[in-house]
Amino acid sequence: MNFLITGAAGCIGSELAMSLLAQGHTVVGIDNFSSGKPEHIEAASRCKEFHFIEADILSPGTVESALGNKVEMVYHLAANADIKYQEGESTNRDLEQNVLATYRVLEAMRVRRVNKLAFASTSAVYGIAKRLPIPEDYPSPKPISLYGASKLACEAYISAFTHLFGMQSWIFRFANIVGPKVRAKGGTVIGDFVQRLKADPTRLKILGNGKQAKSYLLCEECVEGMLFGVDHATEELNILNLGASDSITVARIAQMVSVAMGLEGVRFEFGVTAGGWLGDVPQFMLDVSRINQLGWRARHSSEEAIAQAINAMLGRIEIGQILRVANA
């Protein structure tokens, strides 16, 4: 089959490209390198079945022309993925890069009569849930971040386009995705902690009170889960949570990073707020029974995923040891 991946040079997109190529498919990848990196697609670029387009999916005609190449299914992963909104920043980043960009993809698919779409959504659509774990049919999701709002808006449009124009869609609501390619700089809690501890190994400032607890998933398992979901979920519109079935606290991650860096006696400086930043959902844990029932589950717990990601980033201490020492 012929696939288009938007955001192909991202952590997930590049991993997905390799998986599809390994299965013998043809892949067209688009990325504007706003957060994706050229080195992520080096491996894919060696395959003759991989075609890369450096472009912004918001520029008129880009997706439509990319679809021209007999594409049969789109994995739309391109997005602003920074969930944090900081005062003084523009409030329309997610609106443009997520909502408008997704509309452009949908509209191009409609025009080109491409009717299969997988979409990278997020657990942030739920906002602060009144009960955990959160199932896909959680009543009345109320996002509290611009990022979560934009992804829920995308989902709404995917739902309408799917119904109106005879598409079939898979919406994956991801846990926090971690892995070797996930940007070290900002964006992820592990990279953030590593940076701070490199700057000052005696203390670590933690955003929020450290009790924030979230579900994680390794990037490679995220790709596995998506491919499995697309193969096995057969509704017209499929919504699937994707993550480990447990959660892990920020304080625990701080401890694991310190151990992995070989640091002892780091002073953890906790904040006082429940959330780490404006729009942070302090506690979430996904109910992943829907994809479990289809026959897939994450192989690693949230803690194991974090340990893997730390190891991949630092490579200093083996995973078992990170877990053992941090548990001691």
Added chain:
Amino acid sequence: MNFLITGAAGCIGSELAMSLLAQGHTVVGIDNFSSGKPEHIEAASRCKEFHFIEADILSPGTVESALGNKVEMVYHLAANADIKYQEGESTNRDLEQNVLATYRVLEAMRVRRVNKLAFASTSAVYGIAKRLPIPEDYPSPKPISLYGASKLACEAYISAFTHLFGMQSWIFRFANIVGPKVRAKGGTVIGDFVQRLKADPTRLKILGNGKQAKSYLLCEECVEGMLFGVDHATEELNILNLGASDSITVARIAQMVSVAMGLEGVRFEFGVTAGGWLGDVPQFMLDVSRINQLGWRARHSSEEAIAQAINAMLGRIEIGQILRVANA
């Protein structure tokens, strides 16, 4: 208090303006007359506490400058309200006039520190519900129209802005609104039937199989309900269904319109599809217990609201008679 009403020359906006003025408030109204009409605001314009701005809320600075006038709360009603999407039409009408316009309103409110917002949403956000009546916390709404998708996207953004920037919001999910000012041309089932029967009084073509059953609400009661909801719902983010607690079929409305026009033996030509058009939700009935419990309920059933609206449009036969004859 000082209010801003966007879409002030619409059916609901102009009715709301009169109510707020009658309560002694000051009202700034904006409308671009894309669907609103100058005659709707003639009465309000006679009050010196009413200030009207003819403008498109999408033009940069419009809302921000309107808020400058010490506005304390916004009723954001301006929208493309045509739910029908017809093949060949552009798919971005609701995205621009609803999603982007609502974002502009929210952003202007953030900048001007206006923190109370009431928003006209729609029962179309639910899509095809698996059970009726539909409560506000219906699991995982999946809109099937571009209109419904755009309004759910607006709701998502209102949810995020409310949380992030300390606002208080009221989202009203309307039933079908009917009343004297609701446009005769297109858009409403009554106006559509009247037009068709005027053109040919012997037969009436009905979109869909006629079994579509929906909840209705008179425009004036919609305004009452909103004002009541804003006064009595005290959460940070309040979502309230607004409509009669019953529904009425399209076939029944066709019968009532024929009776009101004094026509006998009209041949009703039903279609075969469950929905009347692409994206039509064939059956919906709102669970209005949330606003009922706050102390408000619609005074007219869906059938009575339709009879009132027919009477207001045609004025030929009194309401009781429409109901009696149509019941016979």
